[in-house]
Amino acid sequence: MNGDPKLERIAKGNALALCATGTWTASFAPVLERMVADAEKLAGTSQSIFIDVSEVAKLDTFGAWLIERLRRSLTQGAVEAQIAGLSANYSSLVDEVRRVRATPVIDTSAVTITGMLEQIGRTVAGVAGTVAGLIDMLGAVLAAVARTLIHPRSFRLTSTVHHLEQVCWRAVPIVVLITFLIGCIIAQQGIFHFRRFGADIFVVDMLGVLVLREIGVLLVAIMVAGRSGSAYTAELGSMKMREEIDALRTMGFDPIEVLVLPRMLALVLALPILAFLGAMAALYGGGLVAWLYGGVDPEAFLLRLRDAISIDHFIVGIVKAPVMAAVIGIVACVEGLAVQGSAESLGQHTTASVVKGIFFVIVMDGVFAIFFASIGM
């Protein structure tokens, strides 16, 4: 029953009959296409051609379409082509296929040099749009803060506490672990290289200044951008995809006030706390290594640390934290709300959120460094 498909040619006087037999289904598509292409060349050899399908054992859309394709190209070659011998079962399928308007497929995906240049131009122009979007969001958040200050009852405490748990409390173990290890590494490297000059003890100065001013907050901010910024973007993005944000708007809620503000506030509170814990963990790790590896006992370490650092170092570090948190939060929320309808878009914006978040954090850190150097802190 399931024989290989064939298309036999039988001459009948002036007319030619093409007898289709066997299984005309998708599994035989390559064979069928070749046979049909061969038969298409018959246009011009005969006045009229019958395509006899009475012997076809099995037909599906693929087979029916190929028969229809043959009929069409023969008709185009000025041949009177007809399909004959359709069983009742298959005639409706062939009729259905006959209604298909074959439109040539236009391939729009061609890569050209002008296209690539255009893409680069658009990307560069898009940078301005990104910055404008961030400023826009900053303004919207500040306006929401002002509204909340005027009507404190509209503040969403539950939501804020929930997000605080997510971005602060649950982040503590990983942040402490990583900063502890980084502290260990800095101390080990410092001791290893300073020892050559007999300046072991200066590792404490380096560790204290580096951790409190720079590494502590910068490292924690980068971790938070990767951990919480991406989560914010994904949350807001999937809400955008499923029209939940539109639903909020129609109910008269401001998405900035309901969704963005609690997240931003949680982040702005969380980052200084995490930065402080991170700095402590790094100092502890560094102290541990200095003791076990460098032979600086804890008492000497603490004494030296007290001499080496002042409260200024700590302030310089911790002041940066809320600003960096705001930058991460704004970037994450802008990207989240920019998600379009597809899963791919969600992925792209989540990636962009983390990349831009980290980039802006480092830029901010540089700006702060210049500022503090200028005022002599």
Place this chain on the structure above:
Amino acid sequence: MAGEIQNPIIRVRDITVQFGATRVLDGLDLDVKRGEILGFVGPSGAGKSVLTRTIIGLVPKVAGSIEVFGVDLDASNTSQRRNVERRWGVLFQQGALFSSLTVRQNIQFPMREYLRVSQRLMDEITIAKLTMVGLKPEVADRFPSELSGGMIKRVALARALSLDPDLVFLDEPTSGLDPIGAGDFDELVRTLQRTLGLTVFMVTHDLDSLYTACDRIAVLGNGKIIAAGSIADMQASQHPWLRQYFHGKRARAVMG
């Protein structure tokens, strides 16, 4: 093959599905015959979608057996199972189109995976499938997010049909469509069933669909099939839920 024709295309025996302590399906039996359109109804939350998802293997069952095309899905190996999967198409409630692929790529996705077909033929078949489900060829290069709800359902149906399956599962195909669109869809399912010789397993809430599209109706309640038969059997049934369903205000309006 001969045995397969007489046997039901889907044979569900004594299926039990449990989520935690709640037993959703409790020793359920169901047969779907070759070439019929089975309408599957029941109250919301009765487990209609769960049964569909259990048959297609997305929900694990506690007990029972499922045979599709005469293949016991528990006893089958990977290649047998793939063979069965190649012969069925599924239309999910929300369409479940791949959002990052165009309509054309969505429809061609199963073809690329299972068939060795030239790109030209795939493109032509895509247009043919779109025409069959009543869409214009221009839709082919749009993304799912640029389609209306009814169009998504139609594209999803075209994708479910892309391999010319013998069996399709439709999960609430007409929900969320306007009455005219829903009527068209019923008509479409009927036409496709005739032209392609499909067997259709349709979960629905739509009384119109039951009247116009379905050959047979099965009713789910308390984790079991409480009734199965023609629409006349349903109307004659004395079961309280069925009486309410088929003799309620809306049902009278449909029968008009």
